[in-house]
Amino acid sequence: MKELAELLKMKNLxxxxxxxxxxxxxxxxxxxxxxxxxYKSLESLHPTMSLATVYKTLDxxxxxxxxxxxxxxxxxxxxxxxxxxxxxxxxxHCHEVQDLDTDILSDVRERIAHTTExxxxxxxLYFYGICPSCKSIEK
Amino acid sequence: MKELAELLKMKNLxxxxxxxxxxxxxxxxxxxxxxxxxYKSLESLHPTMSLATVYKTLDxxxxxxxxxxxxxxxxxxxxxxxxxxxxxxxxxHCHEVQDLDTDILSDVRERIAHTTExxxxxxxLYFYGICPSCKSIEK
DNA sequence: ATAAATGCAAAACCTTTGCACGCCT
DNA sequence: AGGCGTGCAAAGGTTTTGCATTTAT
Numbered sequence: 001m002k003e004l005a006e007l008l009k010m011k012n013l014x015x016x017x018x019x020x021x022x023x024x025x026x027x028x029x030x031x032x033x034x035x036x037x038x039y040k041s042l043e044s045l046h047p048t049m050s051l052a053t054v055y056k057t058l059d060x061x062x063x064x065x066x067x068x069x070x071x072x073x074x075x076x077x078x079x080x081x082x083x084x085x086x087x088x089x090x091x092x093h094c095h096e097v098q099d100l101d102t103d104i105l106s107d108v109r110e111r112i113a114h115t116t117e118x119x120x121x122x123x124x125l126y127f128y129g130i131c132p133s134c135k136s137i138e139k
Numbered sequence: 140m141k142e143l144a145e146l147l148k149m150k151n152l153x154x155x156x157x158x159x160x161x162x163x164x165x166x167x168x169x170x171x172x173x174x175x176x177x178y179k180s181l182e183s184l185h186p187t188m189s190l191a192t193v194y195k196t197l198d199x200x201x202x203x204x205x206x207x208x209x210x211x212x213x214x215x216x217x218x219x220x221x222x223x224x225x226x227x228x229x230x231x232h233c234h235e236v237q238d239l240d241t242d243i244l245s246d247v248r249e250r251i252a253h254t255t256e257x258x259x260x261x262x263x264l265y266f267y268g269i270c271p272s273c274k275s276i277e278k
Numbered sequence: 279a280t281a282a283a284t285g286c287a288a289a290a291c292c293t294t295t296g297c298a299c300g301c302c303t
Numbered sequence: 304a305g306g307c308g309t310g311c312a313a314a315g316g317t318t319t320t321g322c323a324t325t326t327a328t
Contacts (some may be wrong), residue, residue, distance in 0.1 A: 055319070124263070
Protein backbone atom coordinates (compact mmCIF):
# COMPACT_ATOMS: atom_id res chain seq x y z
CA MET A 1 0.00 0.00 0.00
CA LYS A 2 2.92 2.28 0.71
CA GLU A 3 3.92 2.43 -2.93
CA LEU A 4 0.55 3.87 -3.81
CA ALA A 5 1.03 6.75 -1.41
CA GLU A 6 4.43 7.39 -2.97
CA LEU A 7 2.91 7.43 -6.41
CA LEU A 8 0.35 9.98 -5.33
CA LYS A 9 2.99 12.17 -3.73
CA MET A 10 5.13 12.00 -6.83
CA LYS A 11 2.21 13.42 -8.74
CA ASN A 12 1.73 16.22 -6.21
CA LEU A 13 -1.53 14.78 -4.98
CA UNK A 14 -2.27 14.87 -1.29
CA UNK A 15 -2.47 11.44 0.24
CA UNK A 16 -5.87 10.97 1.81
CA UNK A 17 -7.56 7.79 3.03
CA UNK A 18 -10.20 8.15 0.32
CA UNK A 19 -7.68 8.46 -2.46
CA UNK A 20 -5.68 5.54 -1.19
CA UNK A 21 -8.80 3.41 -0.90
CA UNK A 22 -9.95 4.19 -4.41
CA UNK A 23 -6.53 3.79 -5.95
CA UNK A 24 -5.85 0.62 -4.03
CA UNK A 25 -9.16 -0.85 -5.03
CA UNK A 26 -8.51 -0.08 -8.68
CA UNK A 27 -5.05 -1.59 -8.55
CA UNK A 28 -6.34 -4.80 -7.07
CA UNK A 29 -9.26 -5.64 -9.27
CA UNK A 30 -9.66 -6.94 -12.76
CA UNK A 31 -13.26 -5.79 -12.85
CA UNK A 32 -12.88 -2.40 -14.51
CA UNK A 33 -15.46 -0.92 -12.14
CA UNK A 34 -17.60 2.14 -12.67
CA UNK A 35 -17.56 5.08 -10.24
CA UNK A 36 -20.75 3.74 -8.72
CA UNK A 37 -19.34 0.28 -8.07
CA UNK A 38 -16.14 1.69 -6.64
CA TYR A 39 -18.29 3.74 -4.30
CA LYS A 40 -20.36 0.75 -3.26
CA SER A 41 -17.41 -1.53 -2.76
CA LEU A 42 -15.83 0.97 -0.39
CA GLU A 43 -19.03 1.81 1.43
CA SER A 44 -18.41 -0.54 4.34
CA LEU A 45 -14.86 0.64 4.98
CA HIS A 46 -15.47 4.28 4.22
CA PRO A 47 -19.08 4.92 5.11
CA THR A 48 -18.75 8.69 5.02
CA MET A 49 -17.15 8.89 1.59
CA SER A 50 -19.36 10.53 -0.98
CA LEU A 51 -19.85 9.63 -4.60
CA ALA A 52 -18.64 13.10 -5.52
CA THR A 53 -15.31 12.29 -3.91
CA VAL A 54 -15.04 9.16 -5.99
CA TYR A 55 -15.58 11.18 -9.13
CA LYS A 56 -13.19 13.90 -8.03
CA THR A 57 -10.54 11.38 -7.12
CA LEU A 58 -10.90 9.49 -10.38
CA ASP A 59 -10.61 12.78 -12.19
CA UNK A 60 -7.45 13.64 -10.31
CA UNK A 61 -5.92 10.22 -10.96
CA UNK A 62 -6.91 10.44 -14.59
CA UNK A 63 -5.21 13.80 -15.00
CA UNK A 64 -1.90 12.50 -13.71
CA UNK A 65 -2.19 9.30 -15.73
CA UNK A 66 -2.54 6.92 -12.85
CA UNK A 67 -5.84 5.56 -14.12
CA UNK A 68 -7.58 5.54 -17.44
CA UNK A 69 -11.22 5.96 -18.23
CA UNK A 70 -12.90 3.33 -20.38
CA UNK A 71 -15.91 3.90 -22.51
CA UNK A 72 -17.10 0.45 -23.40
CA UNK A 73 -20.47 1.67 -24.61
CA UNK A 74 -22.45 1.47 -21.40
CA UNK A 75 -24.21 4.37 -19.72
CA UNK A 76 -21.32 5.04 -17.39
CA UNK A 77 -17.55 5.05 -17.60
CA UNK A 78 -15.37 2.32 -16.25
CA UNK A 79 -11.94 2.77 -14.76
CA UNK A 80 -8.69 0.93 -15.12
CA UNK A 81 -5.50 1.42 -13.13
CA UNK A 82 -3.41 0.18 -15.98
CA UNK A 83 -2.63 3.23 -18.01
CA UNK A 84 -0.61 1.46 -20.62
CA UNK A 85 -2.71 1.41 -23.78
CA UNK A 86 -4.19 -2.02 -24.20
CA UNK A 87 -7.20 -3.55 -25.90
CA UNK A 88 -10.18 -4.94 -24.03
CA UNK A 89 -12.56 -7.78 -24.65
CA UNK A 90 -16.09 -7.33 -23.37
CA UNK A 91 -18.64 -10.07 -22.90
CA UNK A 92 -21.98 -8.93 -24.23
CA HIS A 93 -23.77 -11.25 -21.81
CA CYS A 94 -22.13 -10.89 -18.42
CA HIS A 95 -20.43 -7.54 -19.20
CA GLU A 96 -17.10 -8.78 -17.99
CA VAL A 97 -14.23 -6.68 -19.29
CA GLN A 98 -10.93 -8.44 -19.84
CA ASP A 99 -7.57 -6.90 -20.55
CA LEU A 100 -5.50 -7.84 -23.52
CA ASP A 101 -1.98 -6.85 -22.65
CA THR A 102 -0.37 -7.58 -25.95
CA ASP A 103 0.79 -4.96 -28.31
CA ILE A 104 -0.84 -6.59 -31.28
CA LEU A 105 -1.72 -3.28 -32.82
CA SER A 106 1.70 -1.92 -33.58
CA ASP A 107 1.73 -2.81 -37.25
CA VAL A 108 -1.87 -1.70 -37.72
CA ARG A 109 -1.06 1.56 -36.02
CA GLU A 110 1.83 2.24 -38.33
CA ARG A 111 -0.23 1.60 -41.38
CA ILE A 112 -2.93 3.99 -40.21
CA ALA A 113 -0.48 6.73 -39.30
CA HIS A 114 0.94 6.43 -42.76
CA THR A 115 -2.32 6.54 -44.71
CA THR A 116 -4.10 9.21 -42.65
CA GLU A 117 -1.06 11.38 -41.88
CA UNK A 118 -2.38 11.68 -38.34
CA UNK A 119 0.10 11.94 -35.53
CA UNK A 120 -1.33 9.15 -33.40
CA UNK A 121 -1.14 9.45 -29.65
CA UNK A 122 -3.38 6.70 -28.36
CA UNK A 123 -6.11 4.30 -29.26
CA UNK A 124 -8.97 2.34 -27.80
CA LEU A 125 -9.83 -1.07 -29.01
CA TYR A 126 -12.82 -2.94 -27.70
CA PHE A 127 -13.77 -6.38 -28.87
CA TYR A 128 -17.29 -7.55 -28.11
CA GLY A 129 -18.29 -11.16 -27.89
CA ILE A 130 -19.35 -14.01 -25.70
CA CYS A 131 -16.95 -15.23 -23.07
CA PRO A 132 -16.20 -18.93 -22.60
CA SER A 133 -18.39 -19.31 -19.53
CA CYS A 134 -21.38 -17.56 -21.09
CA LYS A 135 -20.93 -19.71 -24.19
CA SER A 136 -21.23 -22.87 -22.11
CA ILE A 137 -24.27 -21.59 -20.25
CA GLU A 138 -26.04 -20.88 -23.52
CA LYS A 139 -25.80 -24.44 -24.71
CA MET B 140 -33.70 10.26 -51.60
CA LYS B 141 -36.13 7.65 -52.83
CA GLU B 142 -33.78 4.82 -51.94
CA LEU B 143 -33.77 5.90 -48.35
CA ALA B 144 -37.54 5.63 -48.16
CA GLU B 145 -37.29 2.16 -49.63
CA LEU B 146 -34.74 1.17 -47.05
CA LEU B 147 -37.01 2.34 -44.27
CA LYS B 148 -39.97 0.46 -45.69
CA MET B 149 -37.94 -2.68 -46.05
CA LYS B 150 -37.25 -2.49 -42.35
CA ASN B 151 -40.94 -2.00 -41.56
CA LEU B 152 -40.43 1.55 -40.45
CA UNK B 153 -42.96 4.12 -41.45
CA UNK B 154 -41.59 6.74 -43.75
CA UNK B 155 -41.95 10.18 -42.23
CA UNK B 156 -40.36 13.49 -43.17
CA UNK B 157 -38.43 13.52 -39.87
CA UNK B 158 -37.00 10.07 -40.40
CA UNK B 159 -36.06 10.82 -43.96
CA UNK B 160 -34.41 14.07 -42.93
CA UNK B 161 -32.37 12.45 -40.20
CA UNK B 162 -31.41 9.44 -42.26
CA UNK B 163 -30.60 11.56 -45.27
CA UNK B 164 -28.46 13.89 -43.22
CA UNK B 165 -26.54 10.98 -41.75
CA UNK B 166 -25.97 9.42 -45.15
CA UNK B 167 -24.58 12.63 -46.56
CA UNK B 168 -22.12 13.71 -43.95
CA UNK B 169 -18.71 12.56 -42.87
CA UNK B 170 -19.06 14.39 -39.61
CA UNK B 171 -20.34 11.62 -37.35
CA UNK B 172 -22.73 14.04 -35.66
CA UNK B 173 -24.28 13.77 -32.24
CA UNK B 174 -28.05 13.77 -31.71
CA UNK B 175 -27.80 17.41 -30.75
CA UNK B 176 -25.98 18.43 -33.89
CA UNK B 177 -28.35 16.47 -36.08
CA TYR B 178 -31.17 18.31 -34.37
CA LYS B 179 -29.53 21.70 -34.90
CA SER B 180 -28.62 21.06 -38.50
CA LEU B 181 -32.24 20.22 -39.30
CA GLU B 182 -33.72 23.06 -37.27
CA SER B 183 -34.15 25.40 -40.20
CA LEU B 184 -35.83 22.84 -42.45
CA HIS B 185 -37.82 21.13 -39.71
CA PRO B 186 -38.45 23.78 -37.10
CA THR B 187 -41.07 21.77 -35.27
CA MET B 188 -39.02 18.61 -34.90
CA SER B 189 -38.15 17.82 -31.34
CA LEU B 190 -34.93 16.47 -29.96
CA ALA B 191 -36.87 13.52 -28.61
CA THR B 192 -37.82 12.59 -32.13
CA VAL B 193 -34.20 12.66 -33.15
CA TYR B 194 -33.38 10.26 -30.34
CA LYS B 195 -36.34 8.03 -31.10
CA THR B 196 -35.48 7.94 -34.78
CA LEU B 197 -31.85 7.19 -34.14
CA ASP B 198 -32.94 4.43 -31.83
CA UNK B 199 -35.23 2.98 -34.48
CA UNK B 200 -32.54 3.16 -37.15
CA UNK B 201 -30.05 1.62 -34.79
CA UNK B 202 -32.34 -1.29 -34.06
CA UNK B 203 -32.69 -2.18 -37.72
CA UNK B 204 -28.99 -1.67 -38.36
CA UNK B 205 -29.27 1.34 -40.60
CA UNK B 206 -27.03 3.43 -38.37
CA UNK B 207 -24.50 2.70 -35.71
CA UNK B 208 -23.84 4.50 -32.49
CA UNK B 209 -20.28 5.61 -31.78
CA UNK B 210 -18.84 6.16 -28.39
CA UNK B 211 -15.65 8.03 -29.02
CA UNK B 212 -15.22 9.05 -25.40
CA UNK B 213 -17.14 12.30 -25.39
CA UNK B 214 -20.15 13.08 -23.24
CA UNK B 215 -22.59 12.19 -25.95
CA UNK B 216 -22.91 9.55 -28.63
CA UNK B 217 -22.17 10.13 -32.25
CA UNK B 218 -23.94 8.46 -35.15
CA UNK B 219 -22.75 6.90 -38.36
CA UNK B 220 -24.84 5.68 -41.26
CA UNK B 221 -22.20 3.16 -42.22
CA UNK B 222 -23.02 0.07 -40.27
CA UNK B 223 -20.16 -2.02 -41.53
CA UNK B 224 -17.67 -2.38 -38.66
CA UNK B 225 -14.79 -0.04 -39.29
CA UNK B 226 -12.19 1.76 -37.24
CA UNK B 227 -12.19 5.51 -36.67
CA UNK B 228 -9.49 8.11 -36.26
CA UNK B 229 -10.32 11.03 -34.03
CA UNK B 230 -8.46 14.32 -33.89
CA UNK B 231 -7.93 15.34 -30.29
CA HIS B 232 -7.82 18.98 -31.31
CA CYS B 233 -10.67 19.60 -33.72
CA HIS B 234 -12.64 16.45 -32.79
CA GLU B 235 -13.00 15.42 -36.37
CA VAL B 236 -13.87 11.76 -36.72
CA GLN B 237 -12.62 9.99 -39.83
CA ASP B 238 -13.57 6.57 -41.08
CA LEU B 239 -11.05 3.89 -41.81
CA ASP B 240 -12.74 1.50 -44.14
CA THR B 241 -10.10 -1.12 -44.28
CA ASP B 242 -10.33 -4.47 -42.67
CA ILE B 243 -6.93 -4.23 -41.10
CA LEU B 244 -8.04 -6.02 -38.00
CA SER B 245 -8.82 -9.43 -39.38
CA ASP B 246 -5.59 -11.06 -38.30
CA VAL B 247 -5.61 -9.36 -34.91
CA ARG B 248 -9.18 -10.48 -34.42
CA GLU B 249 -8.31 -14.06 -35.11
CA ARG B 250 -5.46 -14.05 -32.69
CA ILE B 251 -7.64 -12.64 -29.93
CA ALA B 252 -10.45 -15.09 -30.55
CA HIS B 253 -7.91 -17.85 -30.25
CA THR B 254 -6.24 -16.72 -27.04
CA THR B 255 -9.35 -15.58 -25.15
CA GLU B 256 -11.72 -18.25 -26.42
CA UNK B 257 -14.33 -15.55 -26.82
CA UNK B 258 -16.81 -15.81 -29.62
CA UNK B 259 -16.26 -12.37 -31.07
CA UNK B 260 -19.18 -10.56 -32.63
CA UNK B 261 -17.97 -7.02 -33.14
CA UNK B 262 -15.35 -4.51 -32.18
CA UNK B 263 -14.71 -0.85 -31.87
CA LEU B 264 -11.39 0.67 -32.64
CA TYR B 265 -10.68 4.32 -32.11
CA PHE B 266 -7.35 5.91 -32.81
CA TYR B 267 -6.68 9.30 -31.27
CA GLY B 268 -4.22 11.77 -32.61
CA ILE B 269 -3.66 15.05 -34.35
CA CYS B 270 -4.94 15.45 -37.87
CA PRO B 271 -2.80 16.89 -40.65
CA SER B 272 -4.45 20.31 -40.61
CA CYS B 273 -4.22 20.68 -36.82
CA LYS B 274 -0.59 19.61 -37.02
CA SER B 275 0.19 22.46 -39.42
CA ILE B 276 -1.69 25.01 -37.30
CA GLU B 277 0.34 24.03 -34.25
CA LYS B 278 3.64 24.89 -35.88
C1' DA C 279 -0.79 28.22 8.26
C1' DT C 280 -2.10 27.39 4.00
C1' DA C 281 -3.84 25.21 0.37
C1' DA C 282 -6.20 21.41 -0.98
C1' DA C 283 -9.63 17.56 -0.32
C1' DT C 284 -14.00 16.16 1.47
C1' DG C 285 -19.08 15.78 1.79
C1' DC C 286 -23.44 17.41 0.94
C1' DA C 287 -26.80 19.21 -1.98
C1' DA C 288 -28.03 21.20 -6.03
C1' DA C 289 -27.22 21.74 -10.80
C1' DA C 290 -26.02 20.35 -15.39
C1' DC C 291 -26.08 17.33 -18.93
C1' DC C 292 -27.59 13.74 -22.09
C1' DT C 293 -31.07 10.52 -22.91
C1' DT C 294 -35.46 8.21 -22.09
C1' DT C 295 -40.31 8.02 -21.14
C1' DG C 296 -45.50 9.07 -20.85
C1' DC C 297 -49.12 10.83 -23.00
C1' DA C 298 -52.16 13.46 -26.07
C1' DC C 299 -52.44 14.65 -30.67
C1' DG C 300 -51.80 14.07 -35.53
C1' DC C 301 -50.35 11.74 -39.59
C1' DC C 302 -49.28 7.77 -42.59
C1' DT C 303 -50.96 3.53 -44.73
C1' DA D 304 -59.97 3.37 -38.89
C1' DG D 305 -56.11 1.95 -36.65
C1' DG D 306 -51.73 2.15 -35.30
C1' DC D 307 -47.55 4.23 -35.34
C1' DG D 308 -44.82 8.58 -35.04
C1' DT D 309 -44.47 13.08 -33.21
C1' DG D 310 -43.83 16.76 -29.84
C1' DC D 311 -43.93 18.45 -25.40
C1' DA D 312 -42.73 18.19 -20.79
C1' DA D 313 -41.21 15.68 -17.12
C1' DA D 314 -38.34 12.09 -15.31
C1' DG D 315 -34.17 9.30 -15.17
C1' DG D 316 -29.35 8.50 -14.63
C1' DT D 317 -24.60 9.92 -14.60
C1' DT D 318 -21.35 13.34 -13.74
C1' DT D 319 -20.08 18.05 -12.29
C1' DT D 320 -20.12 22.06 -9.37
C1' DG D 321 -20.40 25.35 -5.25
C1' DC D 322 -19.55 25.93 -0.79
C1' DA D 323 -18.65 25.20 4.06
C1' DT D 324 -15.89 22.15 6.75
C1' DT D 325 -12.13 19.21 7.54
C1' DT D 326 -7.62 17.50 6.54
C1' DA D 327 -2.81 17.03 4.79
C1' DT D 328 1.61 19.06 4.37
